[in-house]
Amino acid sequence: MSDVTRGTAQPVLLGVLTATEPQDHRRLGAQTISYAELSRVGRPRGVRVVVFRPQDVASDRRVRGYVYDGRRRRWRRVVTRWPHIVYNRVPRRSVEQRADVQEVLRRLRQAGVPVFNPGFLNKATIYEILTADPRTAQYVPPTQRVRTRDDVRRALEAWGAVYLKPVEGSLGRGIIYLARRQGGYICHGFLGHRYRRGRLSRWSDVARTLAYPLSRKEYVVQAAVRRSRLWGRPFDIRCLLQKGGSDRWRVVGMAARVAAPGRVLTHVPRGGERVNLGVALSRTFPPEVRRRIPRELAAAALAAASAIDDHHQGLFAELSVDLTLDQQGRPWILECNAKPSRFDERSIRRRHLRNVVDFARETVRRLENDGRP
Numbered sequence: 514m515s516d517v518t519r520g521t522a523q524p525v526l527l528g529v530l531t532a533t534e535p536q537d538h539r540r541l542g543a544q545t546i547s548y549a550e551l552s553r554v555g556r557p558r559g560v561r562v563v564v565f566r567p568q569d570v571a572s573d574r575r576v577r578g579y580v581y582d583g584r585r586r587r588w589r590r591v592v593t594r595w596p597h598i599v600y601n602r603v604p605r606r607s608v609e610q611r612a613d614v615q616e617v618l619r620r621l622r623q624a625g626v627p628v629f630n631p632g633f634l635n636k637a638t639i640y641e642i643l644t645a646d647p648r649t650a651q652y653v654p655p656t657q658r659v660r661t662r663d664d665v666r667r668a669l670e671a672w673g674a675v676y677l678k679p680v681e682g683s684l685g686r687g688i689i690y691l692a693r694r695q696g697g698y699i700c701h702g703f704l705g706h707r708y709r710r711g712r713l714s715r716w717s718d719v720a721r722t723l724a725y726p727l728s729r730k731e732y733v734v735q736a737a738v739r740r741s742r743l744w745g746r747p748f749d750i751r752c753l754l755q756k757g758g759s760d761r762w763r764v765v766g767m768a769a770r771v772a773a774p775g776r777v778l779t780h781v782p783r784g785g786e787r788v789n790l791g792v793a794l795s796r797t798f799p800p801e802v803r804r805r806i807p808r809e810l811a812a813a814a815l816a817a818a819s820a821i822d823d824h825h826q827g828l829f830a831e832l833s834v835d836l837t838l839d840q841q842g843r844p845w846i847l848e849c850n851a852k853p854s855r856f857d858e859r860s861i862r863r864r865h866l867r868n869v870v871d872f873a874r875e876t877v878r879r880l881e882n883d884g885r886p
Contacts, residue, residue, distance in 0.1 A: 524561040527873040528576065528596030530617065530628075532566050532608045541566075541579065541588070542604055547855055549588075552581035554866040560874050563593050567613035574624065595621075597877045599628045600830075600869060602852070606633045606681055627876060630851045631827040637680040637733050639821065639849050646820040652813045652836075652846040659732040662720045669693055674737035677702075677723070679730040683850070687726060690737065690777045691719065701777045708776065708784070738845045741838045743793050746772045749779045750790060750838070752814040753853055753861060755831040758871035762818040762832075764811045765868060766861030769793035787857060802842045810836055813844045821849060830872040831865070 529551070533542045541548060541564055552562040565578030574595050579588040599621055603609040609632060621628050640656045643649040655672065658680075659665060668675050674692035682688065689702035697714040700722060713719050726732070740747040748771040754762050771793070773784035781787060794803040814834040822829055833853035836844050856862050 524559045525874050525877045526593060526596045527555060527560050527562050528599040529562060529564045530599050530601050530603060531564060532603045532614050534608060544602060544604065549581045551866050551869060553583055555870045558870050560870045563596060567617045570617050595624060595626055598873045599626055601628055601630050606683060609633060627828055629828045629830040634849060634851045635680050636678055640733060642820055642824045643817060643846060648816040649820045652844060654736045654738055654845055656733055656735040659734050662723055662727060665723060665734050666716060668734045672736035676735045676737055677732050678735060679732055687730060688778060738837055738839050741797050741840055743771050743797055746774060747777055747779065748793055749847060750810055750836045752810060752834045752836060753856060753865060754814055754818045754834065755868040756872050757868035758875040762815055764814060765864045766856065766858060767810060768856065768858050798842050806842050810844050813846055817846055817849055
């Protein structure tokens with residue numbers, strides 16, 4: 514039983530699990546500032562935050578982690594008992610799959626420590642869930658797994674334009690856009706480490722372009738929605754959803770992301786630009802259309818979060834849903850992420866941190882009161 518529910522001054526101990534790559538010399542990785550912000554928010558709300566890495570977990574069920582000293586503005590090394598609850602913020606899929614990270618997650622499960630947002634999502638699995646659920650099927654563009662290059666060819670013939678997405682990709686890595694055009698095909702995407710775009714005259718050229726990525730990763734192919742455009746460039750919407758102190762999903766905030774000139778991907782790490790959603794809508798749609806769009810975006814995102822919660826294993830406290838709008842203003846779900854990137858919009862970020870803290874605190878209390886997360 515946690516000390517906070519026994520009426521003592523001891524707070525709920527929220528562990529933040531992270532991990533770094535060998536080339537990253539920052540002790541706690543790229544999200545150190547976010548962890549400090551989370552610590553500052555947690556303290557007055559009865560939650561103490563300790564950040565730890567796989568190598569910080571001792572064999573005696575103790576953690577040699579780090580707590581943030583707000584007065585001195587520095588991290589301090591501490592030894593604590595195992596946390597009451599753990600927030601999985603391992604930043605990359607490849608890092609999360611490492612043996613040392615998986616061993617820590619296994620030990621936490623074995624000890625009965627709840628871990629929320631337990632891992633990255635598989636796109637193929639998520640599309641299957643969303644397509645099968647009547648609440649979300651209407652929002653999902655036609656999508657199927659790619660087993661051979663002929664699957665891509667048939668999809669192009671049926672849909673005219675498609676996106677190829679790695680089922681275990683993130684941040685826009687590996688996404689390829691293909692479209693049929695008179696006299697050939699158009700191809701956009703990060704092939705290797707460079708963004709490439711151009712015309713390909715024959716299917717054999719397309720097949721040769723796809724040979725390397727399809728040999729290395731599993732992909733899905735998805736019909737390309739004819740997206741609305743801002744300043745002549747396609748834009749999408751990121752929606753952050755969280756539970757906070759309750760079991761109900763709530764929309765915390767939404768923001769637009771517009772592709773760089775001449776590109777189709779809106780991800781900021783791939784050259785996309787952050788834009789206020791109200792600005793994007795006011796410059797794209799007439800008033801009678803744009804007034805209904807935020808409500809419809811929220812409905813689609815909430816339906817997606819509920820479907821994943823109902824049909825996917827794991828304890829989820831937050832999700833981000835990437836949506837787009839077609840030229841009539843209809844919302845479409847593009848992706849769902851269990852490890853939302855940090856929103857730079859300050860008001861969204863403040864609510865996000867409060868909700869993480871409240872979810873951790875209330876989940877621990879529910880577990881102690883009735884044994885259920």
